[in-house]
Amino acid sequence: MSTLMNAPDQRRYDADVVIVGGGFMGAATAFFLRQRGRSVILLERGLVGQQASGVNFGNVRRQGRFLPQLPLANRSRAIWGRLPELLGEDVEFLPSGHVRLCYDPVHLDALEEYAKAARQLGLDLELLSQQTVRKRFPYLTHEVAGASYAPVDGHANPRLAAPAFARAAVRAGAKVIENTEIAAVEKDGEDFRATATDGRIFRAPAMLITAGAWGSLLSEQFGEAVPIVARGPQMSVTEPIPYKMREVFGVMTKIEREVVYCRQIPRGNIIIGGSTRGPAFPDIRRAYALPTSTMTQMAEIRRLIPAFGRLNIIRTWSGIEGYMPDDRPIMGPSGKVSGLFYAFGFCGHGFQLGPGVGDVMAELIDTGSTTTPIEPFQMARFAVPVAVAGGVDE
Numbered sequence: 305m306s307t308l309m310n311a312p313d314q315r316r317y318d319a320d321v322v323i324v325g326g327g328f329m330g331a332a333t334a335f336f337l338r339q340r341g342r343s344v345i346l347l348e349r350g351l352v353g354q355q356a357s358g359v360n361f362g363n364v365r366r367q368g369r370f371l372p373q374l375p376l377a378n379r380s381r382a383i384w385g386r387l388p389e390l391l392g393e394d395v396e397f398l399p400s401g402h403v404r405l406c407y408d409p410v411h412l413d414a415l416e417e418y419a420k421a422a423r424q425l426g427l428d429l430e431l432l433s434q435q436t437v438r439k440r441f442p443y444l445t446h447e448v449a450g451a452s453y454a455p456v457d458g459h460a461n462p463r464l465a466a467p468a469f470a471r472a473a474v475r476a477g478a479k480v481i482e483n484t485e486i487a488a489v490e491k492d493g494e495d496f497r498a499t500a501t502d503g504r505i506f507r508a509p510a511m512l513i514t515a516g517a518w519g520s521l522l523s524e525q526f527g528e529a530v531p532i533v534a535r536g537p538q539m540s541v542t543e544p545i546p547y548k549m550r551e552v553f554g555v556m557t558k559i560e561r562e563v564v565y566c567r568q569i570p571r572g573n574i575i576i577g578g579s580t581r582g583p584a585f586p587d588i589r590r591a592y593a594l595p596t597s598t599m600t601q602m603a604e605i606r607r608l609i610p611a612f613g614r615l616n617i618i619r620t621w622s623g624i625e626g627y628m629p630d631d632r633p634i635m636g637p638s639g640k641v642s643g644l645f646y647a648f649g650f651c652g653h654g655f656q657l658g659p660g661v662g663d664v665m666a667e668l669i670d671t672g673s674t675t676t677p678i679e680p681f682q683m684a685r686f687a688v689p690v691a692v693a694g695g696v697d698e
């Protein structure tokens with residue numbers, strides 16, 4: 305994203321809402337706040353979408369999620385389908401279908417139970433027998449015992465999504481200010497104040513923290529530290545081959561090394577994820593692709609789709625994602641400070657949720673409530689009280 309988006313260099317900036325963190329969550333919320341007529345400043349340390357939001361696998365997957373998260377995922381999916389019209393840009397979203405499969409027949413019951421529960425929550429899944437899988441996807445290994453199929457889930461291009469939201473937000477009147485690291489956040493009377501490392505000050509009566517794996521470093525300044533752990537999911541991409549595979553495939557398993565998922569993009573490359581999550585170093589903003597993970601991924605992808613075993617990997621990468629102990633994000637109002645909101649720690653599954661999180665957070669900040677349930681994601685479930693100087697509503 306171009307630094308042309310930076311606002312002119314004044315020393316002080318004011319808006320209705322200040323958002324700290326220009327990933328998918330921050331950019332989408334800025335866009336939807338402008339749709340509601342709220343003035344907004346989005347602050348990003350580097351470039352918008354440079355961290356997890358820009359380097360992820362690109363899965364727009366609802367099935368397999370924590371069931372109480374499906375209403376949010378459904379709201380998000382509805383927006384994914386309208387992105388070109390909403391943003392005036394294409395982020396390569398393809399509702400190509402998503403297949404969740406298992407090798408072990410004991411997991412078939414779990415797939416069936418999940419499908420039954422998901423149906424009550426607005427997600428229709430088709431259960432596929434072993435025979436149907438063989439007929440429909442003849443390139444898959446005969447080891448597949450069965451699958452569930454989500455016809456309108458799919459994938460999109462993570463490099464495009466967050467910047468497209470930020471550009472649309474700017475066109476709608478938001479200030480998106482990149483290359484601006486926020487060192488301090490505090491409540492000062494009625495207003496929140498975010499102070500950048502270069503001394504600039506940003507003020508607003510509402511603040512949203514969307515700082516991904518770095519979220520707790522900011523929330524702890526309000527006395528709400530959370531036990532977030534940064535990890536690096538492992539990714540690789542192959543040389544291109546003729547485009548034949550529309551669906552995204554993912555293995556459902558309790559054995560970590562068996563976890564593998566893949567998709568083909570129309571340019572022909574196969575994108576692969578899975579295996580053990582690697583270490584991530586949020587202080588130096590690096591997460592590394594581990595050679596051992598690539599080897600495991602290749603072994604598992606060869607098992608899933610034997611023909612892919614002959615392909616060359618042309619690039620590997622990782623990214624920094626924040627994980628909570630219960631694998632659910634922090635999303636909603638602060639438990640302590642009025643006017644303060646959080647949306648971070650999306651535990652490896654935030655890409656699909658991005659548009660929905662933006663829409664819900666904008667609704668929450670604008671109206672004080674949201675029509676989509678987000679109670680299971682409240683900050684209060686983890687926040688440990690720590691002493692901070694002033695600004696905290698007890």
Ligand SMILES: Cc1cc2nc3c(=O)[nH]c(=O)nc-3n(C[C@H](O)[C@H](O)[C@H](O)COP(=O)(O)OP(=O)(O)OC[C@H]3O[C@@H](n4cnc5c(N)ncnc54)[C@H](O)[C@@H]3O)c2cc1C
Nearest residue numbers: 325327328329349357360363486516623650653654655656
């Ligand atoms: C390799 C990988 C693969 C993944 N695959 C998928 C997938 O297929 N499907 C899926 O649904 N999810 C996936 N995820 C998860 C998904 O990418 C994330 O959940 C989502 O992008 C999180 O968005 P975010 O805006 O919360 O965080 P981020 O994208 O990390 O954005 C946070 C931003 O805050 C900025 N920031 C932090 N501190 C400050 C500060 N003090 N001042 C200013 N700016 C600050 C950072 O620079 C960063 O840009 C994957 C994640 C990774 C890493």
